[in-house]
Amino acid sequence: GSWVHCCYHLTTSIVAPPLLSLPYAFTFLGFWAGILCLVIGALVSFYSYNLISLVLEHHAQLGHRHLRFRDMANDILGPRWGRYYVGPIQFVVCYGAVVACTLLGGQCIKAIYVLSNPDGTMKLYEFITIFGCLMLILAQIPSFHALRHINMISLVLCLLYSACATANSIYIGYSSKGPKKDYTLTGNTESRIYGIFNAIAIIATTFGNGIIPEIQATLAPPVKGKMFKGLCVCYAVVIVTFFSMAISGYWAFGNQSEGLILSNFVVNGNPLVPKWFFLMTNIFTVLQLSAVGAVYLQPTNEVLENTFGDPKSKEFSPRNVIPRA
Template sequence: MGSYVEDPPKATLSENGATEEVVIPPKINKEQLDAGALFVLKSKGSWWHCGYHLTTAIVAPALLSLPFAFGLLGWSAGVVSLVLAGLVTFYSYTLLSLVLEHHASIGKRQLRFRDMAHDILGPGWGRYFVGPLQLGICYGAVIACTLLGGQNLKYIYLVTTPNGTMQLYQFIVIFGGLTLVMAQMPSFHSLRHINLVSLLLCLAYCACTTAGAIYIGYSKDAPKRDYSVTESGVNRLFGFFNAFSIIATTYGNGIIPEIQATIAPPVTGKMFKGLLVCYSVVATTFLSVSVSGYWAFGNQSQQSVLSNFLVNNKPLLPKWFLLITNVFTLVQVSAVVLVYMQPTNVVIERAFADPKKGEFSVRNIVPRLIFRSLSIIVATTLAAMLPFFGDIMALFGAFGCIPLDFILPMIFYNVTFKPSKKSLTYWGNTFIAVISTVLALVGAVASVRQIFLDAKTYRLFANL
């Protein structure tokens, strides 16, 4: 399943009183001939690189929907949910890291989420549940980010050309063309410099978004603010769960093992340092955008708070400021697409590449170019056809991100380390897993319900 011995065994030979340490070559087996692990998940990075990858995967433009989630929850529930989800995911990702480090220390390093499920829960879990779930969630994130990239391009177009006639699907196709080129980056490790730029860009557009919301909130054009939750009864309840799903998706990752796989051995302690880098950015950006956006627009916050900066195509901020903010967002979301493409790239390489040939041989370059391009083309087509960004994000959070990020890490840790059933760790992990399961089930129902409610206003290739 893509596992390998982290440090090859050594033997000591003595001759005429001299000692020499000899490395015994590991036995070649089918696992080591997995082209997906060999070409995509190269273990060459540092903990800094890990931090860059983590930040790009988590601090993505989806966080611009947090003020909208606050509008469904209100001030108190919104802030508590945001902080609590941050603490739980940090704890959850730390547990995953510890499990991965444990298996690496006993000579079986796991490179993928499905490898963890295979080794810890059994082959069926990896092959039929975790593997397909992770692949679907990550590819869904590619579709959602492609849609968001198209929306950013359209936003820039409307700022510069208020009466323009171009449609959303056209901008999605343009953005898809950009990612079609960038998707040919050969490995996850090769994205490290791109993801460093991505980290800086997410700080930049979040600072711009926060400053813009505060400026509008104090300006003479400030909208009338209402912080009450407008829905009541069953609609209010489902709105709560829909908001929880959005927040869970915002923190969602689903590729912690693949990110840790990019770290050069020994891996001990490096993932935790990367998480500290990531969550320092998370704390700065998530709170600033959600609080300032909800403060400025209240329950009128839209699914992307940047949409509140335009009223009837009239900008509430200087055009140059809106353009800079959206360019930062546009470039960063292209990096997010590349990160979430990696599980798909692993599957493509495993199925069509020959590990006995060179990574850049014609035999491997041609299928890589063809199938990665097809993957982007399909994602772009689906994004153009189904422009329901907020609803998609909520459903992804409930159905995929919560199981991968809130439930399975607790189970993996308890099964691997077997903490005492009288211990706080065991019951804390069990409690988080059970509550998360309930939230996932109810959140999925709420998200599907919202999609059906909104479907009557949507159509294929809608110009939203």
């Protein structure tokens, strides 16, 4: 693949719906401390991702191309660390991200359903199951490179729903429907300290796991400079989406910002913005969540396929489809 494909993969793995929680993180930090943490998070994560890319490039020039994080650990820390420490941690992180995407996707679908049919009787677990079935289909996509068109659409979707959520926040902030703005930090000293750690954890999680080795492995040689271009475009999207969402959401709702800013747009079942616009925001979010889940499925599927699959069988044989399912 090209550096453009790399940009699609990176953006999907980093710019995801958890950015809708950034205004909530600001409620524990305040405006300026929140901005500072976002800037530090962007600088540190960009530097780290670029450094990992350069290390991978260096080893590739020496004839040891690393395709996974555990391959790097095998060379740098030793085979035991790669097999029993780094590999399992990455598996748990990626699998946890897929589970989180499925839960959040179910919540967003339920929000669409409740707004469209207020008297409906369907429960949250049913919507989570529906989204899980979608992920089951996407799990059959065989490789990162095969995801390039989906991830291109994902890049557009993340710009769309962050723009919609920002517009919703600004609309409510200027209207009389919104809550009274209060930016004071609530709670006693102990709760504020815990809140600061909570906010830092939210911001760190929002920058995500770039899955750099697996994405760099999709690049066609020569690799030099391609990952840096992809990272630059990816972080341009990060700056536009993260900062606009965090600032507008916190400005509109202050310390009443919810864990997911979409929850602030509805009060007692009634949207504070035009109904069609709120539905559109949720639809964009659900669609991008499916792409994010598909990206984080790739490293976990690779582990499961190596353990349970059979490379001599056909791609869609039961022996190879069942582990992905």
